[in-house]
Amino acid sequence: MQPKVIFFDLGGVVCRFHPQRRLAALGEACGVSADQMESVLYTSGLIERWDLGLDSSAEIYRTVRERLGYRGSLAALQEVWCRAFEPDPQVLELVNGLRPLRTALLTDNDHLLLDALPEALPQVGSRFDALLFSCQLGVIKPDPVVFTRALDLMGCTPDEAVFIDDKAANVAAAQELGITAIQFSGAGELGAALDELLAP
Incomplete structure (x- = not known):
């Protein structure tokens, strides 16, 4: 069956994930080391x-203010929070090329990032039909409930979905439910896998 929805993980797939950038910036703002943070x-x-x-x-x-001594604004904290994510332009181009298929982010992340995404990372948020965050779903990968709730929200069945993630455990969990899942190792490899999967 031809897929109808392609789910992408955020950190490690759509964006290169650099948590140390966030930790260093937040630590500097709070006067502690990145390791302490x-x-x-x-x-x-x-x-x-x-x-x-x-x-x-x-x-x-x-x-963050009470426990870490942060004194910046909420907007400034959101900007610091987003520093962990570096959009991958090659992956974003792949997302663009999937139309008219629907696409969704499916990521383990918090409300702070979800609220900041449209302004802090507009090139990411605007690419997808849906932003499905664990903080909304109430569960994190690889719990199978993540996938069943995501499928329900997108109105598709497992055999109508493709899931892309950099973590083997998450890919395996999706496959257990009958979702076609691809472990991300680079934009070039992903493009080839999608071309093969979506070939008429």
Whole structure:
């Protein structure tokens, strides 16, 4: 069956993911090292909590101010948050070339990034028919519920979908549900795989 919807992961596929850029900038703003910032955000479980959608942008901002001593504005924090993502122009061109198929981002990320995306990374947000974030879905990959909820939101069945991710565990989870899944290793390889998959 010809696919109807192509799902793309954000960090590691549509964008090159550089978490250290975020950690360094936030650490500098708060007067701590990037390593200390990583411990506070990741080891403590805050990032997972936020990716699950348990806190809004305003609540994330308040936590960063109270726990980390951040004194910038919410808009400034959003800009810092987005520094971890470097759009890959070759992948974005592939997304453009998929029309009239529908496309969607399917990513584990928080409300802070979701709210910032249209202005901070307009070349990304404008490319997709839907932005499906774990903070909206209430679950993170590779939980199969991520995929079933995404399919329901896009109104398609597993055999009508393609999923692209850089992590093998996420690709395997999608395949278990009957979704055609591609592990991303570069724009050139992805283009060839999509050409083969979508050939008439």
